[in-house]
Amino acid sequence: MKLLFNTNFLYSPMDGVVAVHAPATVANMVCGFDVLGFAVKEPYDEMYIRFTDKPGVTIINLDAYNLPTEPELNVAGAALLAMLEEIPEPIGFELSICKHIKPGSGVGSSAASSAGAVVAANRLLNDRFSKQDLVRFAMNGEKVASGVKHADNIAPCIYGGVTLIRSIFPLDIVPLTAPELYVTIVHPQIEVRTADARSILKQQVLLKDAIRQWGNIAGLVAGLLQKDYALIGRSLEDVLIEPVRSILIPGFDQIKQLSKEAGALGGGISGSGPSIFMLSKDEATAKAVEQQMHSVYESLSLDHHTYVTTINDTGVRFVNQ
């Protein structure tokens, strides 16, 4: 993404500006549909916020995605408006956004905008709100993006690492300590609308499949906390969502199979897709997995981007502070 402005020139800490990097996130984590997610180191969005005299929210786009700048229609704007509702004094925020995470890629582009905005704004406010408050505000951005207040991208973006959202109402976020994990992501340049990916799901599932699913999520949580890579690998199985949603993603089965043959622990659809992620124990394997992803999409003549990165334990990161 080519920048429209040289942001380093525009903003410096001298201006009372808070600058953040808001990372991409992978929701669901195969067997944890709607309740698990993790942040990655790359890609990330750059965001800059400062107070302005004009109360309310002003959005400035520094990228070429041409996203709405009306605060109510902008995911970051909606998150900031929710925050302002709980601030008694009249305050104005000017938020400048340079997105590098392509909207609709399935790696939490909207969550990065919403989460980055409220984390940055909270620093301007001397950290008045808790992380849980920030998740609550940012979920309003997700509602703008997909119609549903969900937190499986927002929570890891704000807390970093792997997070469990045990419950949305009431909000109960559980950070999970994970061992070192390398992440390979491939983003095929096709569009899968979150709303479509949701509507394709059945509202009823077989109890026996649900049991298998919660055996797997229990195994995945135990594998992460006990640093048991083999258990993580065995638990990365989704018998409910993946079989339905993966048909929307060309080459999915082949990428999964070749990635595992290349040594990946496992992986699946990132969020509602179309991106696919794979977890590996070391960087060499993660790069070998990337090669397999390239080869599948080259054979299908499908444009795609790949990332080899790691789990991001920090979440939204302050820059120049």
Add this chain to the structure above:
Amino acid sequence: MKLLFNTNFLYSPMDGVVAVHAPATVANMVCGFDVLGFAVKEPYDEMYIRFTDKPGVTIINLDAYNLPTEPELNVAGAALLAMLEEIPEPIGFELSICKHIKPGSGVGSSAASSAGAVVAANRLLNDRFSKQDLVRFAMNGEKVASGVKHADNIAPCIYGGVTLIRSIFPLDIVPLTAPELYVTIVHPQIEVRTADARSILKQQVLLKDAIRQWGNIAGLVAGLLQKDYALIGRSLEDVLIEPVRSILIPGFDQIKQLSKEAGALGGGISGSGPSIFMLSKDEATAKAVEQQMHSVYESLSLDHHTYVTTINDTGVRFVNQ
């Protein structure tokens, strides 16, 4: 349970007898239907095994429950027969059982018999088989008892502590380290057949309920491994099975509510019932919970037994060795 024989007199290590205590177990653990279970210190069955010249399995009842002694119809016998199928040499086992865990109580009476038998037999065989093998053999006892090969009582009985059965086919057992927990169990003297408790369940469930359930099991596993008592308490919620099955257990809702008011972290149906269990952080609370259980069943004029115990980290225990 009054013993028919003085077992201390009958058997001693001098006779080449292996003696074990096989503990009661609590399956499901509220949100972990079919995949979680834990062992308790009390009650437990006493079992004695030795080689005999007669190949096959001979069962001797030392209690007054009058359970079948034909090995194929006896849960411990069926488990030993499954073990014998994988032993090339002709071997005879003589197993004497003194049950203290009442059959049908919902705290793994059949599992104690099956698990105790194969653990004791394996010691006679100089520990030829792995714990996982023993679970596999003992599951044949569960099939005799309830028609289904399940491991959520067997696995904790053999491994001790809290165990996750991530998968039955293939068998994948994950021991989970738990913090100190006190367990109060009440067994109302009514009969709930496992088959009835199974048939009452719906084969299809709402996806949104399943999501809530796997959020809870993920929270429970994280709470146990991170020794977070509050999280354990919040996660002990079952939106799928308990609402259906609890109608078979008189006083269930009242006992649950009063137990929580007395300080219990939470709890629910033990296995398929009728026993109810509650977890507490300390013994005083566990005893206060016991008093609440007494008061509810006394007000209903319902005969009942209670136990205040702790999680049993050992599982089946060798005696006099």
